[in-house]
Amino acid sequence: MSEVTKRAAGLAALALDRVLPSRNSERVGVLMYHRTAPTTSVDANDQLNVPPGQFRAHLLGLQELGYNFIGIDQLINWLNGTTELPDNSVHVTFDDGYACTAQFAAPILQELDIPATVFVNTAFTGDSDAFPFDPNRSRYGDAGVDPVNYRPMSSNELHGLIADSTITIGAHSHSHSNFVEHPEDFDEDIMLNTKILREDYGLESIPFAFPYGVVRLGYAGGELSRRISVLNVTCAFSTEPELIDRSDDRYCLGRFSAYPFDTPRTLAAKLNGWLGWISGARQLLNRG
Numbered sequence: 001m002s003e004v005t006k007r008a009a010g011l012a013a014l015a016l017d018r019v020l021p022s023r024n025s026e027r028v029g030v031l032m033y034h035r036t037a038p039t040t041s042v043d044a045n046d047q048l049n050v051p052p053g054q055f056r057a058h059l060l061g062l063q064e065l066g067y068n069f070i071g072i073d074q075l076i077n078w079l080n081g082t083t084e085l086p087d088n089s090v091h092v093t094f095d096d097g098y099a100c101t102a103q104f105a106a107p108i109l110q111e112l113d114i115p116a117t118v119f120v121n122t123a124f125t126g127d128s129d130a131f132p133f134d135p136n137r138s139r140y141g142d143a144g145v146d147p148v149n150y151r152p153m154s155s156n157e158l159h160g161l162i163a164d165s166t167i168t169i170g171a172h173s174h175s176h177s178n179f180v181e182h183p184e185d186f187d188e189d190i191m192l193n194t195k196i197l198r199e200d201y202g203l204e205s206i207p208f209a210f211p212y213g214v215v216r217l218g219y220a221g222g223e224l225s226r227r228i229s230v231l232n233v234t235c236a237f238s239t240e241p242e243l244i245d246r247s248d249d250r251y252c253l254g255r256f257s258a259y260p261f262d263t264p265r266t267l268a269a270k271l272n273g274w275l276g277w278i279s280g281a282r283q284l285l286n287r288g
């Protein structure tokens with residue numbers, strides 16, 4: 001989706017949210033962040049960076065709107081049917097393992113006592129360069145951007161997050177490869193990813209998020225969900241903008257992207273189910 005389409009869908013969801021009742025009494029929403037860096041990148045259209053002040057405003061605004069932030073264990077226990085959750089439950093996640101998650105997001109989460117999960121690509125831990133899949137990788141150096149804004153987290157930063165009781169670390173593949181083109185590489189890559197997290201960082205139960213994560217393009221669901229289901233992770237998240245229902249495949253759980261142009265109100269509209277409703281309606285309309 002283009003930024004314009006994403007904004008338009010968010011605003012349409014907001015309009016529906018204002019006139020119709022909440023749709024999430026039996027379902028749970030998960031938010032997905034990437035970078036939370038103070039320097040808004042070299043790319044003015046960068047949708048993956050939500051600066052720390054704005055990230056904090058998202059969380060505080062959602063709390064004011066009546067949202068309850070839950071931890072991943074509560075979410076999994078709810079999926080298992082062993083616990084109930086308060087209405088308007090939401091879980092916060094971060095992908096890739098950026099230094100700025102450790103340096104800027106984690107202190108905010110700690111201050112507000114909000115749990116979160118950080119999905120880490122272990123191949124890049126400690127690198128001083130940007131991630132190889134970062135489209136602006138070659139531009140930061142010339143622009144003189146402080147590396148803390150774009151580099152992967154260091155091993156020490158990862159250890160620091162593990163020691164932080166509000167944070168759970170998850171797997172996001174070792175190499176962040178395109179496993180649609182090479183599904184045969186998936187198992188070995190994930191086993192290396194989780195082995196490093198277990199043996200070098202002492203993790204036990206590990207949730208997972210698919211890199212790229214779009215179900216209709218094969219990055220999650222289907223064959224990759226079947227593969228991850230036997231690789232000893234507790235659950236797996238896609239990037240499909242859908243609320244989680246107890247009957248969902250726990251190896252293909254939806255999440256909503258949080259963008260820099262989102263407000264607590266547009267996030268609430270997504271978490272109330274209206275974004276999924278709009279894309280479902282659009283697919284129906286497009287079918288004819």
Ligand SMILES: [Zn+2]
Pocket residue numbers: 095096172176210211212
């Ligand atoms: Zn990723």
